[in-house]
Amino acid sequence: MGLRTPLFDVHVASGARMVDFGGWDMPVNYGSQIEEHHVVRRDAGMFDVSHMCVVDLRGARVRDFLRRLLANDVAKLTQAGKALYSCMLREHGGVIDDLIVYYMDDQWYRMVVNAGTRDKDLEWLRAHAGGYEVSVEPRFDLAMIAVQGPGARQRAATVLEPGFVARALELGYFFGAEHGQWFVARTGYTGEDGWEVMLPADRAAEFWARLREAGVQPCGLGARDTLRLEAGMNLYGNDMDESVSPLESGLGWTIAWDPQDRDFIGRAALAAQKAHGVPRKQVGLILQDRAVLRSHQKVVVPAVGEGEVTSGTFSPTLERSIGLARVPSQTTDRCEIEIRGRLLPAAVVRPPFVRHGKIAVAL
Amino acid sequence: MSNVPAELRFLKSHEWARLEADGTITVGISDHAQQALGDLVFVEAPEAGRRVAAGEACAVVESVKAASDVYSPVSGEVIAGNADLGGQPELINQDPYGAGWIMRIRPDDKAQFAALLDAKAYEAALAAETH
Numbered sequence: 001m002g003l004r005t006p007l008f009d010v011h012v013a014s015g016a017r018m019v020d021f022g023g024w025d026m027p028v029n030y031g032s033q034i035e036e037h038h039v040v041r042r043d044a045g046m047f048d049v050s051h052m053c054v055v056d057l058r059g060a061r062v063r064d065f066l067r068r069l070l071a072n073d074v075a076k077l078t079q080a081g082k083a084l085y086s087c088m089l090r091e092h093g094g095v096i097d098d099l100i101v102y103y104m105d106d107q108w109y110r111m112v113v114n115a116g117t118r119d120k121d122l123e124w125l126r127a128h129a130g131g132y133e134v135s136v137e138p139r140f141d142l143a144m145i146a147v148q149g150p151g152a153r154q155r156a157a158t159v160l161e162p163g164f165v166a167r168a169l170e171l172g173y174f175f176g177a178e179h180g181q182w183f184v185a186r187t188g189y190t191g192e193d194g195w196e197v198m199l200p201a202d203r204a205a206e207f208w209a210r211l212r213e214a215g216v217q218p219c220g221l222g223a224r225d226t227l228r229l230e231a232g233m234n235l236y237g238n239d240m241d242e243s244v245s246p247l248e249s250g251l252g253w254t255i256a257w258d259p260q261d262r263d264f265i266g267r268a269a270l271a272a273q274k275a276h277g278v279p280r281k282q283v284g285l286i287l288q289d290r291a292v293l294r295s296h297q298k299v300v301v302p303a304v305g306e307g308e309v310t311s312g313t314f315s316p317t318l319e320r321s322i323g324l325a326r327v328p329s330q331t332t333d334r335c336e337i338e339i340r341g342r343l344l345p346a347a348v349v350r351p352p353f354v355r356h357g358k359i360a361v362a363l
Numbered sequence: 364m365s366n367v368p369a370e371l372r373f374l375k376s377h378e379w380a381r382l383e384a385d386g387t388i389t390v391g392i393s394d395h396a397q398q399a400l401g402d403l404v405f406v407e408a409p410e411a412g413r414r415v416a417a418g419e420a421c422a423v424v425e426s427v428k429a430a431s432d433v434y435s436p437v438s439g440e441v442i443a444g445n446a447d448l449g450g451q452p453e454l455i456n457q458d459p460y461g462a463g464w465i466m467r468i469r470p471d472d473k474a475q476f477a478a479l480l481d482a483k484a485y486e487a488a489l490a491a492e493t494h
Contacts, residue, residue, distance in 0.1 A: 017398070032456075033427050034402045222401060222427060290405050292425045314404040314427050340423070340430070 001025070005050035006143045006201040010208055014218060021221055022116030022237075024051040029220035036223035037316045040190050041357045044149040044156075045219035046211055051115035054142050054198055055125065058108045059134035066101065066109060069128060071246060071264055073256035077103035083174045083187055086254055087246045088124065089266030093273060094242035095249065097121050098234065100187060102176050110176075110183070112144075112196075114236045128265075142181075143204035147216055148194035148227075150357060153186075156195055159210040160184070168195070189224065191231025191355050226313050229322060232284060232351025238295050239282065239310040239324050247273055248326060250282030250351070278329060280307065284351040285323045286361065287337060289344040293323035298338040299346075301331045309337065317354045318363065324351065365395035367486050368460055372436070372479035375488050379460065380436040382476055383467075388437055391464045392424060392455060395489055400426035403452040408444030408465050415441060415468065417475055422465050424455065436479055439470040 002025040011018065016027035027048065029036060039045045057066070066074040072086030082103050088096045097117040102110040113121045118138075125136045147156040157165050164179040171177060176185030176196075183198040199207055212218065225235070232250075234240055240249035247255075247270060255270060256262070287293050293312025300306055307327030315322040327335065327348075336343040349361045371379045377396035381389045397403065405425040415421045420432035421441070444466050448454060455463035470476060480488065 017401075028428075029401060032402055226427060290407075292404060292427075292430060294430070314425075316427075 003051070005048055006204040007048045007050060007208055010205050011048065011218075016218070016220060019221075021051070024115055026051060027218070027220040028222045030218050033220065033222035033226070034316045036217065036219035037226050039217045040149045040192055040219060040223065040227055041317060041354070042149065044147060044152040044194075044216045045223065046208070046216045047146040047148070047219050047221070047224050048143075048208075049146050049196070050143040050201070050204065052144055053113050053115065053118040053121070054139040054144065055111045055113060055122070056108065056137045056139060057111060057125070057129075057134055058137070059132060060107055061132040062107060062109055062134050065129060065132035065134045067262055068132075068264055069125070070101065071255045071266060071270070073262060074101060074103065074109065076256070079103070079175070080105060081171070081176045081185075083176060083185060087251055088121070089246070089264070089270075090242060091265055091269060093245035093266045093269035095236070095240045095244065095246060095251075096124055096242060098236050098240070098251070102185065104178070116237060139198075141201055142198045143201045144196060144198050145204065145208060145211070146188055146190075146194065146196045147211060148188045148190040148192050150193060152192070152194035152216065155214045155216050156197070156211060159207070159214050189231070189233055190227035191233070191352060192227075192357065226316060229311055229313050229324070230315050230317055230352065230354035232324075232353060234324070235311055244326070245270055245273055245278075247278045248280045248282065250324070280326050281329045281331070282310070283325055283327055283331060284349040284353060284361070285309070285312075285325050285335070285337070285346045286318070286349055286353075286363065287321040287323070287344060287346045291339045291344055292321045293337060293346075299325050299327050300336045300338065300343060301328055302336070304328050304330050307331070307335075315353060318359060320363070322353050365393065365398055365489070366460070367393070367395075367482045367489070369482045371460065372476060372481060373485035373488075374434060374436050374479060375485075376434050378434055378436055380476060380479055382473070386469070386473070387442060388439070388468045388470050388476055389464050390433070390436060390466050390468060391459055392433060393485070394459045396431075397456050397459045397463070400424065400431060401428045402426055403455045406445075406448040406452045406455065406465065408446075408448055409441045411441055411443050413441045415439065424452075424465075433465055435468060437468060437470040437475040438472065439468045441466055442469050443467040
């Protein structure tokens with residue numbers, strides 16, 4: 001038996017197909033994964049993401065601490081509730097995790113880290129927190145529900161606590177706000193508008209049921225994966241890990257090089273890699289044949305070299321197979337993918353594939 | 364719970380086989396298999412005229428989640444692949460024992476069909492797999 005979120009019984013009772021996901025028993029779908037995908041692109045779906053770990057970091061020097069630990073710079077966050085996406089790196093530049101950090105106030109930042117990396121993240125944070133007198137508090141008392149889709153905010157607003165609705169609806173992209181033990185942020189992992197709602201674990205089942213009554217469709221991790229891949233978002237453990245740097249993972253944009261004297265962990269290694277030329281890069285792929293890209297398939301770039309598919313799936317929106325791959329930096333617009341002993345042609349594109357319900361690449 | 368029709372025969376690898384009145388054998392994947400795979404997105408069915416051996420991988424079903432080989436339950440000649448699956452792979456999800464059939468084979472030896480798992484034995488195999 002794996003770890004269970006506060007919504008485990010709700011998923012089972014609604015007929016979800018449960019699978020192991022990084023040690024957690026999670027719903028992969030409640031029927032059709034493709035239908036769940038479309039409902040998020042067209043209206044509103046919800047995901048139990050309580051397996052992800054909320055960590056509160058507090059202390060007078062918490063800002064300095066995060067400016068040392070994260071490759072992106074929390075000094076960019078000047079308005080309360082504003083969020084930042086960042087990698088946390090080892091000294092050699094490998095990615096420990098990718099995460100979102102919210103600036104709550106000068107002495108409090110809230111971080112959301114991946115489920116599968118939770119223990120090593122907490123260990124890393126604690127190992128460095130002492131020098132800054134920062135407290136590291138994982139919030140195991142909170143559940144998290146992502147409500148996503150063009151109709152998500154309006155539907156969810158009808159069941160949010162009335163005193164919180166106006167503020168929640170006013171949130172700009174990548175902003176969050178708290179209300180008692182509740183926290184609503186206009187963030188997500190689908191490429192659609194929506195909210196991620198953190199709430200007391202013992203309120204999760206009731207809120208889930210009320211969202212359902214408001215017309216929000218439960219969606220499993222299967223649809224979450226196809227949605228994030230269409231949106232061109234990386235999945236930790238697939239698209240990057242400790243063996244690669246953000247520069248080789250399509251995450252160069254998350255590195256804050258300025259100011260130059262900010263000495264974040266991994267900076268020297270990234271600077272050296274950049275100076276020598278990064279040998280590999282991340283690209284998007286659209287398979288031109290009838291098959292499906294899967295992680296670890298070999299990519300062949302004629303006259304250049306080889307790479308590997310890091311994430312692949314069938315895109316319900318494009319009705320083609322799409323993927324992310326790590327390939328030689330000289331790769332241009334074509335490559336071939338080895339699938340069941342054959343080399344099939346693929347177009348090399350720049351993700352995202354889909355943004356706000358619209359196809360964002362040339363087919 | 365998945366549906367296991369009593370009149371069919373099965374392989375442990377989740378193919379079903381049905382002996383037709385004309386002596387041919389229709390093959391598909393079981394309800395359990397389609398549930399486990401999730402939404403099917405591509406099917407490569409074999410072409411008519413191909414010789415297949417019992418246990419040979421002769422079709423591929425690919426879902427959002429995974430690709431899976433389909434093994435022939437008997438040796439013989441493929442007399443038809445289900446062309447409808449090219450445009451509608453979801454037929455396998457909707458009707459795995461009917462419109463979602465994958466291929467029809469003329470067996471060399473009908474005794475091979477008789478030796479396949481019956482519904483009860485397949486149900487026992489499923490129970491063993493999930494425990």
